[in-house]
Amino acid sequence: MRDILKTEELDIPEGVTVEIKSRVIKVTGPRGTLTKNVRHVDMDIRAVKSGKDKIKVTLAVWQGGRKHIACLRTIRSLINNMVIGVTKGFQYKMRAVYAHFPVNCIIQEQGQSLEIRNFLGEKTVRHVKMLDGVTISESKAQKDELILEGNDIENVSQSAASIQGSCRVRNKDIRKFLDGIYVSDRTTIIQD
Numbered sequence: 001m002r003d004i005l006k007t008e009e010l011d012i013p014e015g016v017t018v019e020i021k022s023r024v025i026k027v028t029g030p031r032g033t034l035t036k037n038v039r040h041v042d043m044d045i046r047a048v049k050s051g052k053d054k055i056k057v058t059l060a061v062w063q064g065g066r067k068h069i070a071c072l073r074t075i076r077s078l079i080n081n082m083v084i085g086v087t088k089g090f091q092y093k094m095r096a097v098y099a100h101f102p103v104n105c106i107i108q109e110q111g112q113s114l115e116i117r118n119f120l121g122e123k124t125v126r127h128v129k130m131l132d133g134v135t136i137s138e139s140k141a142q143k144d145e146l147i148l149e150g151n152d153i154e155n156v157s158q159s160a161a162s163i164q165g166s167c168r169v170r171n172k173d174i175r176k177f178l179d180g181i182y183v184s185d186r187t188t189i190i191q192d
Helices: 066-087 153-166
Strands: 005-013 017-021 024-029 033-039 044-049 055-064 091-096 103-107 114-119 126-129 135-138 145-150 180-188
Touching: 005 066, 017 091, 024 066, 024 126, 033 153, 044 066, 055 066, 055 091, 066 114, 066 180, 114 153, 126 145, 126 153
Parallel strands: none
Antiparallel strands: 005 055, 017 024, 024 033, 044 055, 091 145, 091 180, 103 114, 114 126, 135 145
8 A cells, every 4th residue: 555645844943954955964053063865765855944934844755655654754853863963962871880890991082982991800901982973971970980972863872882782791691790881871962
């Protein structure tokens, strides 16, 4: 069953500009600029002025199947996350968890990379580089807490996943060995 036309709309707040040219979306706001290429998805994406200084992004799929129509909401969410990124920014908090050997996290290159030592008492030193636009810092309020900040949610969350993935327990019962560095909180940098 194909629908003739399905549409989604997204209101853009003041102070944010959206440029769309051949399915390359560029969002500019007070915190910077984000660009996303969505040429792999076949849909109409338009920035439409509605009323006084109001911009609306309209997404449309013609003659789309079920999977194709599902892409509408996905692209809408991508654009919304870009808007939140350039206005508020994204912040992930991570906690180092250990039972016996204290995990030692050392931030290097002005918050561009992380060095993990003494994980499960191992001599191996783990290095994790942050992706573009992501900075890592130690929390002042909480012990063994890392704070990742950036505008692009994909880069911030992938950097957090890389840290968590580097501390996987191997050749032991993971129900017993719960050591690692885990995401404890996901928020925006600027709170409402």
